[in-house]
Amino acid sequence: MDLKEIQNLIKFVSNSGVAEVKLETGDIKITIKTTLEGTTPEIAYVQQAPIAQAMPQIAAPAPAPAAPVATPAANDESSKYVTIKSPIIGTFYRKPAPDKAPFVEVGASISKGSVLCVVEAMKLFNEIESEVSGKIVKILVDDMSPVEFDQPLFLVDPS
Known part of the structure; x- marks a missing residue:
């Protein structure tokens, strides 16, 4: 799941009036919490589940944002x-x-x-x-x- 999909999900949840949404896909867990009154901003938690691999993991550089x-x-x-x-x-x-x-x-x-x-x-x-x-x-x-x-x-x- 890329950043754009997460941003679209946050927009959808904030417009839907739902208080909390949890989504798990593969190795990513996302929790989005909003208030029904709209007085506080939505909070998105993205958690990547650990992956069992035999090879050592190398940290990937942060993706560069798309050009304006x-x-x-x-x-x-x-x-x-x-x-x-x-x-x-x-x-x-x-x-x-x-x-x-x-x-x-x-x-x-x-x-x-x-x-x-x-x-x-x-x-x-x-x-x-x-x-x-x-x-x-x-x-x-x-x-x-x-x-x-x-x-x-x-x-x-x-x-």
């Missing part, structure tokens, strides 16, 4: 702009640390591969890099705000 999706913006006024979207669900941070300067500001020139922000997902901080070169026109999300998969984060003028 860059698409032209929808409305007529900003149709010349490219929208940088979040590739994952998590918490959006504009700065690498609380005492540091933001990665980018409105009006900043960026190039392909420039780090624009960080999205924290399950205690992992994922740097979001630009897929286009250009100039930041608008930052669409406030610092330390939760973001959804495919949520627009930045508008970039590629010209």
Whole structure:
């Protein structure tokens, strides 16, 4: 079960109004708890069952997040702009640390591969890099705000 499937499961459970769901598939156990009033966030526990193997296990590196999706913006006024979207669900941070300067500001020139922000997902901080070169026109999300998969984060003028 990959991260995207787990995220979709969390969304489904939180929208269904169920208080708790337990799922076991193969070597993975997942427990998702929510409150019916919606006053506290849902909690997902992912537990991998031990696997009996004769060979020693080697820790695999954490998978890199998918590249952010860059698409032209929808409305007529900003149709010349490219929208940088979040590739994952998590918490959006504009700065690498609380005492540091933001990665980018409105009006900043960026190039392909420039780090624009960080999205924290399950205690992992994922740097979001630009897929286009250009100039930041608008930052669409406030610092330390939760973001959804495919949520627009930045508008970039590629010209």
